[in-house]
Amino acid sequence: MQLPLFDISNLSEEDWTFSGAPTRTLTHCYHDYPARMIPQVAARLLERFAPQPAILFDPYCGTGTSLVEGLIRGHEAHGTDLNPLARLISRAKTAPLSLEALDAAVADLEVWLRSPMRTPERLPTGIDLAFWFQPQAVEQLAHVRAWLDQLADDDLRAFFAVAFSETVRECSNTRPDEFKLYRLPQARLRTHTPDVFNLLRTKIARNREGLCQFLAAYAAAPRQSRAHIHAFNSVQGIPLEQIAPESVQIVVTSPPYGDSRTTVAYGQFSRLAAEWLGLPEAARVDRALMGGTSLSKLPNFHVPLLDLALQQIYAQAPRRALEVAAFYADLRASITNVASIMARNGIVCYVVGNRSVKGARLPTDHAIQRFFEALGFAHVVTYQRAIPNKRMPLRNSPSNRSGATAVTMTHESVVVMRKV
Numbered sequence: 112m113q114l115p116l117f118d119i120s121n122l123s124e125e126d127w128t129f130s131g132a133p134t135r136t137l138t139h140c141y142h143d144y145p146a147r148m149i150p151q152v153a154a155r156l157l158e159r160f161a162p163q164p165a166i167l168f169d170p171y172c173g174t175g176t177s178l179v180e181g182l183i184r185g186h187e188a189h190g191t192d193l194n195p196l197a198r199l200i201s202r203a204k205t206a207p208l209s210l211e212a213l214d215a216a217v218a219d220l221e222v223w224l225r226s227p228m229r230t231p232e233r234l235p236t237g238i239d240l241a242f243w244f245q246p247q248a249v250e251q252l253a254h255v256r257a258w259l260d261q262l263a264d265d266d267l268r269a270f271f272a273v274a275f276s277e278t279v280r281e282c283s284n285t286r287p288d289e290f291k292l293y294r295l296p297q298a299r300l301r302t303h304t305p306d307v308f309n310l311l312r313t314k315i316a317r318n319r320e321g322l323c324q325f326l327a328a329y330a331a332a333p334r335q336s337r338a339h340i341h342a343f344n345s346v347q348g349i350p351l352e353q354i355a356p357e358s359v360q361i362v363v364t365s366p367p368y369g370d371s372r373t374t375v376a377y378g379q380f381s382r383l384a385a386e387w388l389g390l391p392e393a394a395r396v397d398r399a400l401m402g403g404t405s406l407s408k409l410p411n412f413h414v415p416l417l418d419l420a421l422q423q424i425y426a427q428a429p430r431r432a433l434e435v436a437a438f439y440a441d442l443r444a445s446i447t448n449v450a451s452i453m454a455r456n457g458i459v460c461y462v463v464g465n466r467s468v469k470g471a472r473l474p475t476d477h478a479i480q481r482f483f484e485a486l487g488f489a490h491v492v493t494y495q496r497a498i499p500n501k502r503m504p505l506r507n508s509p510s511n512r513s514g515a516t517a518v519t520m521t522h523e524s525v526v527v528m529r530k531v
C-alpha cells in the first residue's frame with residue numbers, strides 16, 4: 112500500500128464546521144444558490160492539497176466557489192456545469208473586472224433607470240409572466256433588460272446580469288424560502304409591491320464591494336489567470352480540447368445530493384431569471400442534471416452498502432429505487448471521466464452528503480471512495496463536517512407534497528482520494 116503524500120495525522124479533531132465564518136466575502140456575495148460550498152472548505156482543501164499553483168477542475172462548479180478560491184491562490188481554474196445560470200454566475204464571479212469600467216456603466220445605468228420606460232426586443236416566452244410577476248415588476252424588469260441588451264462587454268454584462276438575476280428572483284411572486292417555484296399565497300400577493308430598481312441598485316452596490324475584495328486578493332496571487340467555464344456534461348465525457356488527459360492536479364467539488372426532482376431543483380431555482388436573461392435550455396435543466404432519467408433495471412454497483420440500500424428501497428418502491436440508482440450510475444460515469452483527466456498523484460476532494468430515501472441511508476461518501484478505488488485511486492482521508500451554514504433543505508419533501516417531509520442531512524463528508 113502506498114503512503115499518502117500529505118501529512119494528515121493529528122487532524123481528526125479538526126473543526127470543519129466553520130461556524131460563524133463569513134461566507135459572503137469576495138465575489139462569493141454575488142448571488143445565492145442552493146447547496147453552495149462554503150469558501151472556507153474550498154480554501155482549506157486547496158491550501159492543504161495544492162500548496163503550489165496547479166491545474167484545478169470542478170466538474171459541478173455551480174456558482175464557482177472553488178474556482179474563485181483557486182484563482183486567488185494562483186491556480187488555473189476549470190469548471191463545468193449544465194445549468195446556464197450557474198455558469199453565468201461563475202463567469203461573473205471569476206472575472207477581474209475593471210472598477211473604472213464598472214463605475215462608468217453604473218452611471219450609465221442610473222441615467223437609463225430615470226429615462227422613459229423601454230422594452231427589450233424579446234420578453235420571456237417560456238413562463239407565464241402575469242402569474243409570476245406583478246405588472247409593474249414586469250415593466251421595470253423589461254426596462255433593465257433592454258439596457259443589458261446593449262452592453263457590449265461580456266464581463267460587464269455578466270456582472271449586471273447576475274445582479275439582475277437575483278433581482279428577478281426576489282421581486283417575483285415566488286416564495287423566497289423555497290428553491291422550487293411555489294407562488295406566494297394570495298394574501299401576500301396583495302401587499303407584494305417590489306421596487307425592482309432599488310433592489311437592483313442594492314445588489315450592484317453589494318457586489319461592487321465584493322469585487323473590490325476579489326481584485327485585491329487576485330492581484331496578490333502568485334499568478335493571474337482567467338477561469339475557464341465549460342458547459343460539458345462530465346457524465347458523458349470530458350472534451351480533450353477543453354481539458355487534456357492526465358493534466359489536472361486537484362479537483363475540489365460538491366456534486367448534487369441526488370436527482371434534481373427530489374433533492375435540490377437547480378433548474379426550477381434558476382428558471383425565472385434564466386428566462387428573463389434568455390439563457391438557453393432553461394426549461395430542461397433539471398432533466399439534464401445527474402439522475403434526471405430513470406433506469407429500467409437495478410444495476411450492481413459492486414459497493415455492498417450502496418447495493419443493499421438500493422435493494423431496501425426497491426422492496427418498498429421499485430420505481431423510486433430505479434430513479435435513485437440512475438443518480439449513482441451517472442455519478443460513477445462522471446467519476447470515471449474525472450479519473451481520466453487526473454495527473455499521477457493528483458488529488459480529488461468530493462464534498463457530499465448521505466441522504467436517506469424510504470428510511471434507507473445512502474452511503475454516497477463511501478460509494479465515491481469505492482468508485483475511485485476501482486479506478487486505481489488511494490483513499491487519503493474523509494473529513495466529517497456539520498452543516499450549520501449551507502443553504503439547502505435540511506428536510507426534503509420526498510413526494511413533493513407539502514407537509515410530507517423527512518429529515519435529510521445535517522452532516523456532510525469530504526472524501527479525499529489520490530491517483531496512484
Ligand SMILES: C[S@@+](CC[C@H](N)C(=O)[O-])C[C@H]1O[C@@H](n2cnc3c(N)ncnc32)[C@H](O)[C@@H]1O
Nearest residue numbers: 147148171172173174176192193194367400401
Ligand atoms: C451542489 S451544486 C454545486 C455548488 C457549487 N459548489 C457552489 O459552491 O456554487 C451541484 C451542481 O451540479 C450541477 N450538475 C448536476 N448534474 C450535472 C452534470 N451532469 N454535469 C455538470 N453539472 C451538473 C448542478 O447544476 C449544480 O450547479
